[in-house]
Amino acid sequence: FILIHNAGADHRFFTHQHETLKKFGHVIHLDLPGAGKSQSASSYKMNDLSAFIAKICDKLSLKNICLIGLNNGANIAIETTLNHALPIEKLVLIDPPIFMDKSFVNDIETHIESLEKAEFNHQYVTSFVDALFLKTDAGNKEIAASAFNNVNKSSLSGIFRGLLEWDAKSSGILKDITCPTLCILTDEHHCSFEKMRREAPHFEIGKVIGSKCWATLEVSEQVNAMIARFLKIHARL
Numbered sequence: 001f002i003l004i005h006n007a008g009a010d011h012r013f014f015t016h017q018h019e020t021l022k023k024f025g026h027v028i029h030l031d032l033p034g035a036g037k038s039q040s041a042s043s044y045k046m047n048d049l050s051a052f053i054a055k056i057c058d059k060l061s062l063k064n065i066c067l068i069g070l071n072n073g074a075n076i077a078i079e080t081t082l083n084h085a086l087p088i089e090k091l092v093l094i095d096p097p098i099f100m101d102k103s104f105v106n107d108i109e110t111h112i113e114s115l116e117k118a119e120f121n122h123q124y125v126t127s128f129v130d131a132l133f134l135k136t137d138a139g140n141k142e143i144a145a146s147a148f149n150n151v152n153k154s155s156l157s158g159i160f161r162g163l164l165e166w167d168a169k170s171s172g173i174l175k176d177i178t179c180p181t182l183c184i185l186t187d188e189h190h191c192s193f194e195k196m197r198r199e200a201p202h203f204e205i206g207k208v209i210g211s212k213c214w215a216t217l218e219v220s221e222q223v224n225a226m227i228a229r230f231l232k233i234h235a236r237l
Contacts, residue, residue, distance in 0.1 A: 003073075004032070024228075033052060043158070043162075046075060066089060074094055074098075120148075132213060188212045
């Protein structure tokens with residue numbers, strides 16, 4: 001399992017999935033470029049981020065890969081699967097921002113402006129984190145706030161811009177993913193159930209309740225149960 005976190009976050013957004021996943025295989029946590037302890041990169045286009053994942057897979061000679069991506073990390077997983085000849089056997093996409101409507105695109109553009117005007121400060125992060133949880137404990141809020149306070153702001157701006165560019169061309173791409181894929185949606189407006197069902201009728205699509213976009217933290221018990229069931233159904237014989 002390679003766990004690919006969301007834009008602005010770090011590997012700790014999968015803190016609550018480790019114990020479940022290690023029952024099924026080896027778990028690799030990572031920080032994307034510009035996040036956590038990883039160095040910044042010169043480009044954050046989606047193909048560059050997917051190349052980062054592919055390089056790790058090649059360097060470690062990984063086999064029987066399952067990519068698990070949260071938010072933008074799910075989009076990176078999609079791009080990696082479509083454009084790199086890796087032994088990817090399964091995908092888990094958690095609330096991917098894909099086929100985005102105009103209002104969500106506007107939200108991202110507002111975040112980019114805040115980052116580039118240096119308005120993305122501690123106060124902004126606190127409000128941002130509070131707004132993206134429905135109901136969770138202080139520990140989960142601390143994980144989120146710590147990640148966003150420490151992320152390289154230029155890197156985050158680049159990731160957001162890369163996401164917008166990629167999503168504008170995303171219609172129709174999911175039909176080319178043939179491995180078993182679980183897509184977990186939330187109450188957030190990253191992607192509607194109807195759009196995902198139309199674009200990827202071959203995916204197993206479910207929805208958690210009582211969570212915005214960071215379901216791995218906020219409703220980990222629901223996410224873990226769905227992933228575990230998916231892995232059991234598609235276990236290698």
